[in-house]
Amino acid sequence: MATEVLADHRALRAGRRERALAQMEKHDLDVLVLGRQANVRYVSGTPQLWVAGTRPFGPTCVVIRETGAIHLLSTWDEGVPDDIPHENLYGISWNPMNTISVLKGIDGASTAKRVGTDALSPGFAQLLPMAFPNAELVDGELAMRAARRIKTAEEVAALREAIRVAEVGLAAAVAELRPGISEKTLAGVLLEAMAAGGVSTPVTQDAAWVTSRDHPWRRASADGRVQAGDLVAFSSGVLDGGYAGEVGRTWPVGKLDGAADLYRRWNALWGRLYQGCRPGAPAIDLLAAYQAAGEELPPMPIARGLGLGFDPPVVSQHLPATAAEERLEPGMVLAVTGYVWQSGVGAVFGREAVLITSDGPEILTSSAFASVAVGS
Amino acid sequence: MTTPTSFLAAPSSALDIPETPDLERMRRETGARLRSAMADRGVDALILLGNNSVVYATGVSWPLGDAGLSYVERPVAVVLADDPHPHLFLPFREGASSESGLPADHLHGPVYLEFDEGVENFARVVEDLVPAAAVVAVDELTGAMRRAQPRLFRSGRPADAAQIVGAAKLIKTPDELSCIRTACRITDAAIVDVQAALAPGIRQIDLSAGFTRRAFELGAMASMLEPIWQVMPKNKADGVWTTHGDLALPLLTTERELAVGDVLWTDVSITFQGYCSDFGRTWVVGEEPTPRQHAQYHKWREIMDAVLDVTRGGATAAELGRTATKANGGTRPWLPHFYLGHGIGVNAAETPMIGTDLGDEFDENFVLEPGMVLVLEPVVWEDGTGGYRSEEVIVITEEGHIRLTDYPYHPYGER
Numbered sequence: 001m002a003t004e005v006l007a008d009h010r011a012l013r014a015g016r017r018e019r020a021l022a023q024m025e026k027h028d029l030d031v032l033v034l035g036r037q038a039n040v041r042y043v044s045g046t047p048q049l050w051v052a053g054t055r056p057f058g059p060t061c062v063v064i065r066e067t068g069a070i071h072l073l074s075t076w077d078e079g080v081p082d083d084i085p086h087e088n089l090y091g092i093s094w095n096p097m098n099t100i101s102v103l104k105g106i107d108g109a110s111t112a113k114r115v116g117t118d119a120l121s122p123g124f125a126q127l128l129p130m131a132f133p134n135a136e137l138v139d140g141e142l143a144m145r146a147a148r149r150i151k152t153a154e155e156v157a158a159l160r161e162a163i164r165v166a167e168v169g170l171a172a173a174v175a176e177l178r179p180g181i182s183e184k185t186l187a188g189v190l191l192e193a194m195a196a197g198g199v200s201t202p203v204t205q206d207a208a209w210v211t212s213r214d215h216p217w218r219r220a221s222a223d224g225r226v227q228a229g230d231l232v233a234f235s236s237g238v239l240d241g242g243y244a245g246e247v248g249r250t251w252p253v254g255k256l257d258g259a260a261d262l263y264r265r266w267n268a269l270w271g272r273l274y275q276g277c278r279p280g281a282p283a284i285d286l287l288a289a290y291q292a293a294g295e296e297l298p299p300m301p302i303a304r305g306l307g308l309g310f311d312p313p314v315v316s317q318h319l320p321a322t323a324a325e326e327r328l329e330p331g332m333v334l335a336v337t338g339y340v341w342q343s344g345v346g347a348v349f350g351r352e353a354v355l356i357t358s359d360g361p362e363i364l365t366s367s368a369f370a371s372v373a374v375g376s
Numbered sequence: 377m378t379t380p381t382s383f384l385a386a387p388s389s390a391l392d393i394p395e396t397p398d399l400e401r402m403r404r405e406t407g408a409r410l411r412s413a414m415a416d417r418g419v420d421a422l423i424l425l426g427n428n429s430v431v432y433a434t435g436v437s438w439p440l441g442d443a444g445l446s447y448v449e450r451p452v453a454v455v456l457a458d459d460p461h462p463h464l465f466l467p468f469r470e471g472a473s474s475e476s477g478l479p480a481d482h483l484h485g486p487v488y489l490e491f492d493e494g495v496e497n498f499a500r501v502v503e504d505l506v507p508a509a510a511v512v513a514v515d516e517l518t519g520a521m522r523r524a525q526p527r528l529f530r531s532g533r534p535a536d537a538a539q540i541v542g543a544a545k546l547i548k549t550p551d552e553l554s555c556i557r558t559a560c561r562i563t564d565a566a567i568v569d570v571q572a573a574l575a576p577g578i579r580q581i582d583l584s585a586g587f588t589r590r591a592f593e594l595g596a597m598a599s600m601l602e603p604i605w606q607v608m609p610k611n612k613a614d615g616v617w618t619t620h621g622d623l624a625l626p627l628l629t630t631e632r633e634l635a636v637g638d639v640l641w642t643d644v645s646i647t648f649q650g651y652c653s654d655f656g657r658t659w660v661v662g663e664e665p666t667p668r669q670h671a672q673y674h675k676w677r678e679i680m681d682a683v684l685d686v687t688r689g690g691a692t693a694a695e696l697g698r699t700a701t702k703a704n705g706g707t708r709p710w711l712p713h714f715y716l717g718h719g720i721g722v723n724a725a726e727t728p729m730i731g732t733d734l735g736d737e738f739d740e741n742f743v744l745e746p747g748m749v750l751v752l753e754p755v756v757w758e759d760g761t762g763g764y765r766s767e768e769v770i771v772i773t774e775e776g777h778i779r780l781t782d783y784p785y786h787p788y789g790e791r
Contacts, residue, residue, distance in 0.1 A: 003632040038444040047628060050602040051724070052440035052647075053427035054447060056538060057516060075713045076624035077617045091619035092713040094732040119447075120517045122536040139519030141490075187439070188592025191599070195585035198631055205439035205598045206469055217468055239442050299486060300449070300468035309444015310490075318486060322493045 007081035008045035008241065015152035016042050017068070023143040024065045030112040031132065032063040032140045033103070038309035039118050039144045041242040044072050047079045050201040050239065057119040059099055059128075064108040071106055073099075096127055103131035116140020148311045150331035155243070156355060159306060159333050160364055162238055162245025163353050166203075167367045169194035170236040170247055173208060174368075177232060177251055183208045183224045186234070194238045203237025203244045211250065211347035217299055217339075220346070228254040231262075231346035242308050246335045247365045248351030258345035263370065265340045266348040269293040273302075273336050277354050277361035283313040283326040286336065298339035306333045306353055332356045333364070386547070386746035387771065390778050393553045397649060402551035403435030403477055406544065407460060413544040414457050420510035422455040422537045423502070423528075425489065428722040429453070429515050429541045434462045435477055437650030438469070439598040447518075448490050452498070454505055463505060465498070495520040499527045506530075513537035545721050546728070547747040552721065553771055555651035556749060557780045559596075560769055563646055563653040564783045566590035571786070576636045576662040580605045580629045591646050600645035600652050600724045605629055608639045608762040620712040623757065625765075636662035639669070639762025645724040652724040654751045655781070656767035658788065665788055672756050672764040673788035679703040679754045680768060683716070688776045689746040693730040694739035700731075700754055709754040717752040720769065725751075748772045749780070764788065 007013070020043050024032060034040050037048060040061040062071040070084050075091040090102040103109055115128070115135040128137055151159065172193030173186045186208035194202065211231045212220035226232055230253045237246040250266075252259045272289035283303065290297050297317040305311025313326040313334070328334075334354045341347040353364040387393050410433055414422065424430050427446055431437050433453045440446065454463040461478055467486035484501065488494030495518070506512060512528075513535035514521075521528060528534075548556070570587045584603040591599065604626040609615040616624045626643055634640070638661040645652050660669065682703035683696050700716050701708050708731060710716045716731040728742050728750070744750075749771050757763035766785060770777040 003630050005628045005630060036443065036447065049626060049628060050442070052442075052598055052600045054425070054443050054450060054516075056426055075619050076627070078624065078627055086617065086619075089619055094715075094729055095734045098733050119519070120522060121538060122514060122517070122534055123538065125517070125533075139522055141519040182593075184592045184595065184597075188589040191592065192585045192589035195581055195588055198581060200581060200584040200588070200602045200629060202442065202599075203445055204441045206441065207439075209469070219469075237442070237445075239444075244442065244444060298468065304448065309442065310448040314448055314488065314491065316486075316488060318497065319488055319491055319493050322491050 005047055005079040007079055012152070012154040012158065013045035013081060015154055016045070016147070019147040019152070020063065020144065021065060021068060023147040024063065026146070027116065027143040029114050029116040029138070029140055029143055030065055030135070031108065031115045032143070033059045033115060033117045033128065034061040034063070034140070034144070035059060036118045036309070038148070038242070038307070040072070041308050042144065042148060044070055044084060045081045046072060046074065046084070047242070052205070057117070057121045057124055059103060059124070062103060062106055064106065066108055069107065096123065100127050100131050110134065114138055116143055118144055145312055148307050149305060150329060151307060151333055155307065156333065158241050158243045159245060159353070162240035162243040163247060163364050164245070165194055165197045165199050165240050166236045166238045166245040166247050167365065168197045169238065170234055170249060170367050173234055173236070174249070174251055177226065177253060179226060179228045179253055181226050183210065183226070190234070190236055194236070199238045199240045201239040203239050203246060204235055207236060208232060208234050211341070211349070213344050213346050216296065216341045217347070226253055229256045231256070231259060231348060233347065233349040235349070235351065244306050244309060246306060246351055246353060247367050248337065248349050249367055249369060250348045250350060251370045256345065258342055262340055262342050262345055262348045265293070265295065266338050266350060269295050269340060270338045270350065273338055274361060277328060277334065277336065277356060279328055279330050279356050279358055279360070281328050282324060283315045283328060284320065284323040286315050287317060287320065287323055295340050298337070300337060300339070302339070303334045303336045306335050328356050330356055330358045386773065387550055387553065387778065388773050388775065393550055393557060393778070395554070397551040397554040397558070399435060399551070399649065400477055402549055402555070404460070405549040406432060406435070406552065407462065409544040409547070410455060410541065411457055413540045414455070416543070417535065417540055418511055419513045419535055419540060420457045421506045421512045422453070422540065423512060423514040424453040424455065424537060424541070425450065425514070425516040429537070431650040431722045432541060432545055434464050436464065437597060437647070440600070440647070448488065449486070452487050452489065454502065456505065489518045489521055492520045492523060495524045495528070499524055502528060511535065513540055515541065542727050545726060546719070547745055548721060548749055548771070552651060553749070555649045556653070556720065556769070559646060559648035559651050559653035560655070560781045562591055562594045562596050562648060563644060563655045564781060565594050566596070567644070567655060567783065571659065574634070574659060574661060577633055579631050579633050581631050584629055587644060596646040596648065597650070598647045600647055602629060604641070604643040606641045607632070607634070608641055610762070611759040612757065622712050625711055625714070634661045641765050650722055652720055652722065654720055654724060654767055654769055655783065656753055656765060657783065657785065658762070658764045658766060660787055666761070668758070669761050670788060672758060672761045673785060675704070675756045676754060676764040676766065679709050679756065680752065683752055683754070684770070684777060687744070687750070687770065687772065689744060689772055689774045691744050692740055693728050693742040693744070694736060697731040697739055704754070704756065709756055711755055716754060717750045720749050720751050744772045746773050
């Protein structure tokens with residue numbers, strides 16, 4: 001981060017826009033109306049205020065395929081690249097009818113035949129036809145997802161930097177781990193360190209938790225405090241320049257019986273997951289890695305694309321058919337999760353960022369693993 | 377049929393707000409409000425995807441994450457008009473701490489509504505829960521949901537659930553007020569340390585770092601927006617270009633070092649049990665405000681006092697706006713892209729919004745009722761002073777209002 005709000009640099013913007021326009025052509029979309037922050041950042045290259053949680057759909061950015069013009073909801077031009085001229089900016093509005101009249105006036109709106117949106121609300125489903133009177137409204141998220149799926153070289157560089165900041169946060173929190181500290185304080189330490197490192201926009205604020213000895217994944221601690229003998233999971237994630245960097249680790253507090261064996265199981269599982277991250281491999285191989293290691297599949301996705309928010313593939317035991325159809329390709333960056341649990345001991349959770357290259361997987365994360373017990 | 381529920385009376389003083397929220401009662405009462413809003417609109421079932429709506433409808437709360445990831449790993453709620461308990465589909469972790477409030481047969485595994493396979497799985501459950509003829513409302517449709525519309529919404533096009541949740545949320549139960557007040561107290565306490573650290577040479581981002589750490593230590597569940605410490609321009613004409621020619625707000629925090637005399641407009645928000653705080657004050661870095669800057673505060677104070685004087689159950693939003701404008705000498709004391717004030721609850725800003733481009737008619741027709749919560753945030757500006765902006769969080773009562781915050785206005789306020 002700098003001392004001023006800057007647009008994403010030209011090469012990053014150009015590579016992404018080219019991919020987005022190519023997918024618009026492939027999906028036969030004349031116009032894209034985007035509301036999701038990740039998509040808006042992808043095509044506009046403009047930093048926007050980070051707000052926690054999902055946002056309701058609203059037309060925040062409009063892309064016209066024929067001219068490549070970008071129209072952006074932004075009341076000011078700070079951080080807006082110079083290829084989006086002032087006349088293409090429209091201000092914050094609380095009245096959807098005013099937004100619709102802005103869209104109506106965009107060159108190409110009246111003649112568009114197919115308009116894609118990245119999500120939709122019943123309200124805008126009714127209003128958008130007023131702005132695009134000759135168009136069929138279709139799903140535009142598939143096109144954006146296809147564009148985001150493979151990272152350009154500039155995107156990979158941005159992801160490396162985001163991961164670096166996430167690892168700074170993780171290290172700071174691990175250094176504070178001791179009996180009596182609360183999960184929230186650990187989260188506060190982690191978020192503080194990432195902000196001091198220049199980024200105040202987290203991917204996750206659920207940053208540290210005592211793993212349960214009694215249940216494969218529920219929260220263990222009623223009062224949210226760490227005790228000697230706990231296995232404490234850390235999930236550090238930061239959105240840096242719009243890109244999600246993530247890393248996960250688990251550290252024991254003091255000595256605990258059975259922990260060494262659990263870490264060994266995690267290592268064995270990770271070896272198989274790593275093997276699964278080959279270019280050309282079906283994503284379902286990652287689910288199979290758990291089975292081959294004899295580990296139960298955890299309830300969370302065991303892999304998902306890292307980029308601006310979530311990207312394909314999302315590999316979950318709840319989406320086996322999706323995982324079977326999806327193939328890993330060079331240029332994908334995945335957050336891959338290993339999760340093992342032992343009754344009476346707790347869980348070891350570890351998350352690595354993996355770049356798929358034509359030569360095989362490259363692990364982008366480098367945080368230390370627990371090898372000896374900390375605290376006491 | 378809807379279970380009849382007697383609501384606790386709207387509070388008339390701060391004493392009527394419980395010190396600690398009863399979360400089970402809160403969920404019961406917000407649930408009853410929601411089902412009553414459904415009944416008013418003839419809706420039999422709600423499918424809710426938006427994080428804030430799910431918090432409101434189910435009472436679960438979790439540290440909200442980035443939007444991008446939240447689309448794929450998010451809780452989903454299904455609310456039925458004749459069932460006091462919502463159905464909840466939970467991903468790993470999210471809401472796990474609060475899940476015990478719901479019967480086991482209402483808790484489901486995660487659903488992935490971004491994917492056709494995920495929607496297919498979800499539709500099978502919905503078919504069991506929601507009768508084919510039921511009128512269904514939804515707040516968001518993913519692409520995969522749009523492709524599966526005939527299956528998901530068997531009685532036809534879904535209604536807009538945002539309107540229904542919005543109507544229910546307008547009036548807060550005493551336990552919701554307790555959550556908002558606790559969120560505000562945590563925020564105010566965390567800000568004390570931030571303001572103490574304010575000095576020339578500190579970076580904007582260091583204020584964010586210190587605030588976040590302290591807020592979490594004090595029990596915040598999540599930060600709701602990246603903290604804002606905007607350095608105001610000397611003159612409006614020196615500020616960044618805007619679509620309306622007035623001031624920009626909020627501009628993003630950077631690693632910029634603060635200098636003596638910088639005027640900061642601050643804005644932060646955190647959650648407690650899913651309910652938001654709001655905090656805004658104007659600060660000067662490294663020196664006392666000048667007499668002209670103090671005068672800005674006093675003008676702001678006059679406007680705020682005039683507005684608070686007319687703020688009570690039965691007043692219209694337009695009345696508050698007119699009063700503020702009159703106290704400001706005929707000019708609206710707020711930025712064109714914002715408002716004089718807004719509601720707050722599970723969203724950091726929600727209906728009612730006073731003085732927006734929704735227009736005068738909306739404001740004339742919007743009547744304040746006891747139990748509504750407002751954040752009032754007038755803005756005054758005179759070139760050369762950096763202006764003044766602060767926020768007050770109040771609960772509307774029959775007779776007037778209750779303040780939920782008492783953070784001082786230092787270094788402004790005294791000449």
